[in-house]
Amino acid sequence: MDLGRLEANAERMAQKASRLGVALRPHVKTHKCVEIGRIQSGGTPGPITVSTLAEARGFAEAGFGDITYAVPLPLPYLPDAAELGRRIRLNLLLDDEATLAPLEAFAKAQRTRFRVFLKVDCGYHRAGVDPRSDGALTLARRLQASPGVEFLGILTHAGQSYACRSRQEAKAVAEQERSVMDQFARRLRQSGIPVGSVSVGSTPTCCAAEGWAGVTEIRPGNYVFFDAFQAAIGSCEAEDALAFSVLATVIGHYPGRNELLLNAGALALSKDPGPVHVDPHCGFGRLYTAEGLPLRHLRLSSLSQEHGLVQGLAVADYARLPVGSCLRVVPNHSCLAAACFDRYVVLKEGAVSEEWRRIGGW
Amino acid sequence: MDLGRLEANAERMAQKASRLGVALRPHVKTHKCVEIGRIQSGGTPGPITVSTLAEARGFAEAGFGDITYAVPLPLPYLPDAAELGRRIRLNLLLDDEATLAPLEAFAKAQRTRFRVFLKVDCGYHRAGVDPRSDGALTLARRLQASPGVEFLGILTHAGQSYACRSRQEAKAVAEQERSVMDQFARRLRQSGIPVGSVSVGSTPTCCAAEGWAGVTEIRPGNYVFFDAFQAAIGSCEAEDALAFSVLATVIGHYPGRNELLLNAGALALSKDPGPVHVDPHCGFGRLYTAEGLPLRHLRLSSLSQEHGLVQGLAVADYARLPVGSCLRVVPNHSCLAAACFDRYVVLKEGAVSEEWRRIGGW
Numbered sequence: 071m072d073l074g075r076l077e078a079n080a081e082r083m084a085q086k087a088s089r090l091g092v093a094l095r096p097h098v099k100t101h102k103c104v105e106i107g108r109i110q111s112g113g114t115p116g117p118i119t120v121s122t123l124a125e126a127r128g129f130a131e132a133g134f135g136d137i138t139y140a141v142p143l144p145l146p147y148l149p150d151a152a153e154l155g156r157r158i159r160l161n162l163l164l165d166d167e168a169t170l171a172p173l174e175a176f177a178k179a180q181r182t183r184f185r186v187f188l189k190v191d192c193g194y195h196r197a198g199v200d201p202r203s204d205g206a207l208t209l210a211r212r213l214q215a216s217p218g219v220e221f222l223g224i225l226t227h228a229g230q231s232y233a234c235r236s237r238q239e240a241k242a243v244a245e246q247e248r249s250v251m252d253q254f255a256r257r258l259r260q261s262g263i264p265v266g267s268v269s270v271g272s273t274p275t276c277c278a279a280e281g282w283a284g285v286t287e288i289r290p291g292n293y294v295f296f297d298a299f300q301a302a303i304g305s306c307e308a309e310d311a312l313a314f315s316v317l318a319t320v321i322g323h324y325p326g327r328n329e330l331l332l333n334a335g336a337l338a339l340s341k342d343p344g345p346v347h348v349d350p351h352c353g354f355g356r357l358y359t360a361e362g363l364p365l366r367h368l369r370l371s372s373l374s375q376e377h378g379l380v381q382g383l384a385v386a387d388y389a390r391l392p393v394g395s396c397l398r399v400v401p402n403h404s405c406l407a408a409a410c411f412d413r414y415v416v417l418k419e420g421a422v423s424e425e426w427r428r429i430g431g432w
Numbered sequence: 433m434d435l436g437r438l439e440a441n442a443e444r445m446a447q448k449a450s451r452l453g454v455a456l457r458p459h460v461k462t463h464k465c466v467e468i469g470r471i472q473s474g475g476t477p478g479p480i481t482v483s484t485l486a487e488a489r490g491f492a493e494a495g496f497g498d499i500t501y502a503v504p505l506p507l508p509y510l511p512d513a514a515e516l517g518r519r520i521r522l523n524l525l526l527d528d529e530a531t532l533a534p535l536e537a538f539a540k541a542q543r544t545r546f547r548v549f550l551k552v553d554c555g556y557h558r559a560g561v562d563p564r565s566d567g568a569l570t571l572a573r574r575l576q577a578s579p580g581v582e583f584l585g586i587l588t589h590a591g592q593s594y595a596c597r598s599r600q601e602a603k604a605v606a607e608q609e610r611s612v613m614d615q616f617a618r619r620l621r622q623s624g625i626p627v628g629s630v631s632v633g634s635t636p637t638c639c640a641a642e643g644w645a646g647v648t649e650i651r652p653g654n655y656v657f658f659d660a661f662q663a664a665i666g667s668c669e670a671e672d673a674l675a676f677s678v679l680a681t682v683i684g685h686y687p688g689r690n691e692l693l694l695n696a697g698a699l700a701l702s703k704d705p706g707p708v709h710v711d712p713h714c715g716f717g718r719l720y721t722a723e724g725l726p727l728r729h730l731r732l733s734s735l736s737q738e739h740g741l742v743q744g745l746a747v748a749d750y751a752r753l754p755v756g757s758c759l760r761v762v763p764n765h766s767c768l769a770a771a772c773f774d775r776y777v778v779l780k781e782g783a784v785s786e787e788w789r790r791i792g793g794w
Binding site: 099121122141142143144145146165166168169172195196197200229319321322323324326327329331333336337340341342343374375376377379392393394396405406409410412430431 | 461483484503504505506507508527528530531534557558559562591681683684685686688689691693695698699702703704705736737738739741754755756758767768771772774792793
């Protein structure tokens with residue numbers, strides 16, 4: 071993990087949020103590392119977003135006191151969420167009456183309240199209520215009136231932005247994400263339902279957006295590392311924004327088929343297929359020398375558990391990459407590849423400075 | 433992890449190996465768990481295959497004393513391999529003169545010897561020497577004559593069997609794997625190079641093979657768990673061979689688009705695309721009720737980091753799978769999905785009996 075690149079990525083997004091008048095609540099699921107979380111909020115623990123209760127607990131222990139758990143709450147986790155919610159501001163997501171009823175019953179029995187966002191579907195069609203539906207209004211009203219709930223506002227994730235092929239396309243999705251949420255907030259307010267937070271965010275839309283009128287906070291995550299996917303769809307403009315890579319060793323030369331073998335496979339890089347909609351031959355990541363020079367004539371064409379097979383597009387440069395030498399893979403999806411490891415090796419100005427722990431599990 | 437199913441899978445392969453006169457050296461990369469390794473070798477530590485030195489060290493500590501590290505040796509790992517090789521029989525793989533020279537120099541300097549297999553390409557084209565080439569013979573001769581090397585024999589992995597669509601097709605690949613190795617062993621012996629072990633193995637070929645003439649040992653790994661991929665290509669005949677599953681919680685109902693949402697995504701199941709060559713619509717695993725009844729009308733159609741989206745093929749049965757309930761996913765590739773966890777919950781006759789640790793890292 072290249073500290074200089076990461077700090078620049080963090081600073082760029084923080085400045086954009088500040089300039090456009092929204093709060094930044096980074097999604098730490100990308101890195102799950104408290105040191106990186108602190109960098110993202112300017113050196114001290116700030117508001118964050120997490121994808122697991124394990125992250126929430128780990129960051130809470132490190133002093134982070136305002137955490138949004140951005141997956142619709144799995145009901146078996148209610149007791150753990152309540153326990154953590156007594157120590158910090160833990161903000162939950164809900165999009166279903168079927169979750170609200172047991173949550174209310176639990177809150178009543180335990181004499182507690184849950185801080186809850188209404189999750190909205192702005193076009194991704196993964197989770198969230200349809201903001202044009204009657205049911206969305208009914209559920210918001212139920213949340214607002216529930217004695218077991220502190221209704222925080224509305225939240226969405228424009229995951230459809232990952233289908234974009236350029237920053238221009240992502241800009242249109244960002245505007246869709248913003249306008250859907252702004253209109254839904256107005257609809258709720260017109261119905262007498264106060265809306266505090268209007269929360270949006272995905273890295274492609276947060277990088278491309280030019281304004282967030284009506285939005286109060288953004289929750290990008292991947293922007294702090296970026297990866298081969300984000301580079302291909304234009305979320306980051308320069309290769310020097312790519313802050314996370316996997317160092318692999320060349321373990322074989324096969325000049326007969328113009329291939330090299332690496333000791334990095336699916337368990338070091340994940341099997342994310344990458345930006346195939348932009349480049350069907352993208353392979354499993356971008357390749358660089360250990361020092362960071364691009365190896366554009368090589369493609370990481372297939373992965374098995376612990377092997378990565380590299381194809382030479384021109385003749386592979388075996389002398390430059392002898393057996394036993396190292397090269398860098400910037401993976402397709404840094405959130406998934408980083409999850410293959412339990413710590414980061416931190417590179418500061420090209421030299422290893424320290425190791426930072428990741429929080430795994432659920 | 434269903435203990436009864438796992439024990440039956442282990443027993444079936446052990447009996448087949450015994451019946452057909454070959455040693456069984458299971459590849460423990462699938463589970464990386466010493467308790468399971470012991471079951472595979474009949475209750476006591478037996479010869480095993482590993483994919484990382486971390487596995488080798490972990491199993492060595494648990495009493496396994498004959499371990500093949502079945503990835504062409506990354507040169508930076510030479511000192512660690514030498515250290516471990518002083519304590520147990522650690523068998524390395526080599527397919528390249530470029531690795532042999534530094535290995536010999538290291539052996540000489542450290543006054544040690546490395547136990548080495550010559551890795552052979554029997555048609556997978558990932559690693560290994562071409563057994564028809566002059567270079568293969570030259571390298572075998574070099575290994576046999578090297579003072580730093582104890583030449584153990586030849587080893588291959590017919591990974592091309594994963595492209596098979598049926599047990600019938602895998603049988604043909606198994607015969608190819610066997611005959612390539614048998615012929616190469618004869619060629620070496622005719623050239624005056626003694627060949628001890630002739631080692632083959634992949635789960636599809638080991639399940640399909642009907643004879644191993646000329647082979648001394650087999651190294652299947654996945655057969656102890658199986659998965660949706662192996663079931664689709666006919667490696668296991670019955671669904672009750674599927675010993676590994678991920679228990680997930682339903683976190684949303686979306687009847688408008690006939691979908692359910694699970695809290696199991698790419699970090700719990702891996703993004704292995706599965707047997708798309710057999711069923712382009714296979715999705716990311718097979719779905720079952722928590723009790724193990726198949727849910728054939730549902731498809732796990734997409735995964736993000738912590739979400740799994742389930743499509744109803746017929747109308748999804750929401751009453752049977754209420755929000756908060758659990759279901760089981762048998763993943764596409766159990767070796768990759770198991771690596772998402774640090775331990776197994778062991779089910780014995782349907783009840784949780786204990787937890788077994790996995791060995792992660794490299």
